[in-house]
Amino acid sequence: MDELWPAVEGTTISYISRPPSEIWQREFPRSLVILGSTGSIGRNALRIVTANREAFQIVGLSCARNITSLAAQARQFRPPFLAVLDDEVAGGLKKLLPKNYSPTVFIGSKGYAQMASLPQATTVLAAQVGAAGLRGTVSAALAGKVICLANKESLVLAGHAVREICARTDATVLPVDSEHNALFQCVAGHGQTIRSLILTASGGPFFGKNVDSLRRVTKAQALNHPNWRMGAKISIDSATMMNKGLEIIEASHLYGVPAHNLRVLVHPQSVVHSLAELADGSLLALMGTADMRLPLAHCLLWPRCAQAGANRIDLTSVGALSFHEPDSATFPCLDLARRALESGTDICTVMNAANEAAVELFLNDACSFADIPLLTAKAMENYPKNIRTNTTDTSADPAPATEAWLRHIEELDRASRVFVYSLAKSQSDQTGRNIVRIKPQTAHSGE
Ligand SMILES: NC(=O)c1ccc[n+]([C@@H]2O[C@H](COP(=O)([O-])OP(=O)(O)OC[C@H]3O[C@@H](n4cnc5c(N)ncnc54)[C@H](OP(=O)(O)O)[C@@H]3O)[C@@H](O)[C@H]2O)c1
Numbered sequence: 001m002d003e004l005w006p007a008v009e010g011t012t013i014s015y016i017s018r019p020p021s022e023i024w025q026r027e028f029p030r031s032l033v034i035l036g037s038t039g040s041i042g043r044n045a046l047r048i049v050t051a052n053r054e055a056f057q058i059v060g061l062s063c064a065r066n067i068t069s070l071a072a073q074a075r076q077f078r079p080p081f082l083a084v085l086d087d088e089v090a091g092g093l094k095k096l097l098p099k100n101y102s103p104t105v106f107i108g109s110k111g112y113a114q115m116a117s118l119p120q121a122t123t124v125l126a127a128q129v130g131a132a133g134l135r136g137t138v139s140a141a142l143a144g145k146v147i148c149l150a151n152k153e154s155l156v157l158a159g160h161a162v163r164e165i166c167a168r169t170d171a172t173v174l175p176v177d178s179e180h181n182a183l184f185q186c187v188a189g190h191g192q193t194i195r196s197l198i199l200t201a202s203g204g205p206f207f208g209k210n211v212d213s214l215r216r217v218t219k220a221q222a223l224n225h226p227n228w229r230m231g232a233k234i235s236i237d238s239a240t241m242m243n244k245g246l247e248i249i250e251a252s253h254l255y256g257v258p259a260h261n262l263r264v265l266v267h268p269q270s271v272v273h274s275l276a277e278l279a280d281g282s283l284l285a286l287m288g289t290a291d292m293r294l295p296l297a298h299c300l301l302w303p304r305c306a307q308a309g310a311n312r313i314d315l316t317s318v319g320a321l322s323f324h325e326p327d328s329a330t331f332p333c334l335d336l337a338r339r340a341l342e343s344g345t346d347i348c349t350v351m352n353a354a355n356e357a358a359v360e361l362f363l364n365d366a367c368s369f370a371d372i373p374l375l376t377a378k379a380m381e382n383y384p385k386n387i388r389t390n391t392t393d394t395s396a397d398p399a400p401a402t403e404a405w406l407r408h409i410e411e412l413d414r415a416s417r418v419f420v421y422s423l424a425k426s427q428s429d430q431t432g433r434n435i436v437r438i439k440p441q442t443a444h445s446g447e
Pocket of ligand 1: 035036037038039040041042062063064065066067085112126127128129130132150151152153176177178228229230231232233234292
């Protein structure tokens with residue numbers, strides 16, 4: 001792990017891995033695999049590729065099931081490799097591709113991992129949603145790639161191990177998440193000691209509401225983020241503020257900062273994307289429009305600073321900027337994440353899986369919005385007593401046996417989801433309020 005600068009006092013910040021090699025910095029066109037190309041991040045990345053066509057060669061694209069969108073992308077960029085969730089989806093995809101184009105199609109989580117380690121690509125954009133993105137990120141790290149990381153859940157589940165692997169293989173993580181990308185830009189090159197890192201949060205659609213009013217919110221209201229257009233899962237996470245909780249854990253791994261030096265401030269305008277506080281008390285901040293093309297272009301084209309297609313910001317029309325302490329009584333997910341970070345990797349996995357399961361239930365009208373933090377907290381309380389696996393966590397070992405700890409994380413993820421589905425079902429049976437009618441899923445289907 002490279003130290004960015006020596007600590008005189010305060011917290012030393014180190015990148016998760018060293019900045020990408022000189023060779024990569026000069027590599028244009030850049031050979032790129034996009035895991036999750038049909039999602040919100042993936043589509044934005046392809047807009048950047050389209051606007052900078054000479055700078056990229058697309059090696060691989062993937063989706064879970066959205067083959068209509070993947071086939072359209074494949075027809076446009078003609079990558080030699082594609083990946084989808086299972087054989088049936090692959091069969092459907094092949095029917096949508098032109099006769100004179102026969103890419104290799106990888107299948108399932110092992111297939112995504114294969115695509116992330118292809119020797120034909122130097123750069124992997126990890127943009128799958130949730131725990132399902134873990135194997136792709138780990139595989140890219142093991143293969144020494146430059147990883148443009150949107151999938152924050154990878155670091156929540158396996159931050160220690162990903163850091164260890166990056167240090168061993170020279171893989172680099174460039175953060176796509178707008179807050180972490182802002183921190184990356186604020187701290188790089190400043191020969192200063194950092195006192196703290198401040199993550200800004202929009203507060204989501206329910207900023208200023210109280211616990212009572214959250215019991216009645218609808219799915220449409222929860223998905224309607226005031227500033228950002230994103231996929232469904234991260235939109236709900238933003239509304240519960242679990243997204244900021246996951247980002248605290250992500251930042252602690254990216255920058256080696258303990259939880260107590262990571263602060264969250266609610267900033268409803270989403271103009272300041274995060275701040276670094278230096279030892280002398282001064283603050284460095286990155287400002288910009290709320291457009292994911294900015295951090296994406298920064299990572300994909302780094303160290304070039306090219307047009308990303310985002311609007312320029314006019315500070316006179318922005319008006320006042322405000323900053324508030326988060327309301328952790330109304331939004332308990334923030335504290336759950338801090339507790340998980342302090343308690344170790346297993347509990348981070350339980351929290352992440354329980355939250356993903358609860359969000360899935362909410363999106364399927366099978367629990368209320370206010371149930372999401374309650375179900376997540378219950379799962380954390382019930383670990384290890386009622387959430388068990390036959391495996392043990394080895395991810396923090398100096399040289400972890402990758403397959404063993406990946407299996408452990410997947411087992412724990414599955415057990416935590418099952419716990420949440422059965423708890424929600426027993427609650428709905430008792431109250432008759434909600435009907436749990438979705439089939440339990442795990443993040444790792446499709447093998
Ligand atoms: N959206 C944002 O502005 C934003 C900002 C910061 C960070 N992030 C992070 O970026 C990641 C992606 O977010 P998003 O908003 O782009 O999500 P999204 O719109 O839901 O897209 C998710 C992508 O992952 C694929 N996928 C879904 N389930 C999968 C599975 N089980 N296995 C493999 N692939 C699967 C989807 O394929 P299908 O299309 O076939 O479903 C799609 O390509 C998340 O970790 C999120 O936290 C997003």
